Amino acid sequence: MPPAIETVDLVKDYGELRALNELSLTVEEGEFFGLLGPNGAGKTTFINTLVGLVRKSGGKAQVFGYDVEADYQQARNAIGLAPQEFNVDRFFPIREVLMHKAGYHGIPEDEAGERADEVLKRVGIYDKRNERFDWLSGGMKRRLLLARALVTDPDLLILDEPTAGVDVQLRHDLWDLVTELNEEGTTILLTTHYIEEAERLCDRVAIMNEGHKVTVATPDDLKRRGTDTIEIRLESTSPAATTIESALGEYAHEVSTSGDQLEIRVDDGGSTVPQVLHDLEAAGHEIADLEISRTSLEEIFVDLTRQEDRSVTRSSASSASGSGGPDGDDVASEAAHGQTQEQEREHEHEHEQEREQEGVA
């Protein structure tokens, strides 16, 4: 079986703005895969390329072995998309909206009705089936987007920030539901700004920044990349940090002291503690209390994307040197938007019917 998603050197240019920069990613069938990145990293562009709403500028993109452009219909039929924006037809009862969507993907009317009922029950808004989208609460609208993504019984479910702005209860309901779907075999691609969400749900995450891949790892592996802090209280006032440093080995990256408190930064707190205790005691320091605080995934994420930003800023600063600095960049980006609309027009026409179903303006 080919991977659920495979992109190789995927590029998307909006005029002069490179939104996807030689992005190579593989998501295996059955995985729960997270896509993380700061605003503007290219997550939605990546998704829109997979579902045919954006035409790639270069590279390869396949869904279950189908090329997203050459085999558009096969690739698209395998995907259920719950987009970030509420893009639903507002004039029909929501059950009909779901039936239209199923019909567009070739599902006969009887079956479409059954599927619509089934997914409305599954997301918990069956009693609202005859109401229009505008009459639903914000949380119900999110549930409907998920129902619409599920009505075609997709092998790949793409969730673009599904829990943005929803209350805690609904967030937990959605987490349970997507976990269940994944356990039943659906591959899931999730973008989110909630690091806790990625940590809780995802087998692996890719961190993106400025259109390219920074890293791909399991949440646990990522956390291991951060440094931990061992916080120690001594029985007596601590000597200067330099004295403590000389009692410890190279494993201690940073030592700070205050009164009887010590803070020691190490790579892996759990396995370094015995050595720290041994070295401190050998140097005559008695330990009253000890605690390890682990780096959160959020801190590692911020760190990874901040390091990236620094290097990106440097390279864009040198390439923009003839355009008058930041103001020049703004002008270039506006021009890029103008050019983009031209380039996308032909493609938009091609998928007009699809976009009507999705309700994209």
Ligand SMILES: Nc1ncnc2c1ncn2[C@@H]1O[C@H](COP(=O)(O)OP(=O)(O)OP(=O)(O)O)[C@@H](O)[C@H]1O
């Ligand atoms: N249609 C478009 N025309 C021109 N530029 C665009 C277009 N769509 C996106 N961009 C630009 O491409 C870059 C990536 O945007 P994208 O929406 O994919 O990021 P994102 O990671 O999904 O961000 P967010 O987390 O804010 O949703 C941004 O610089 C954005 O301004």
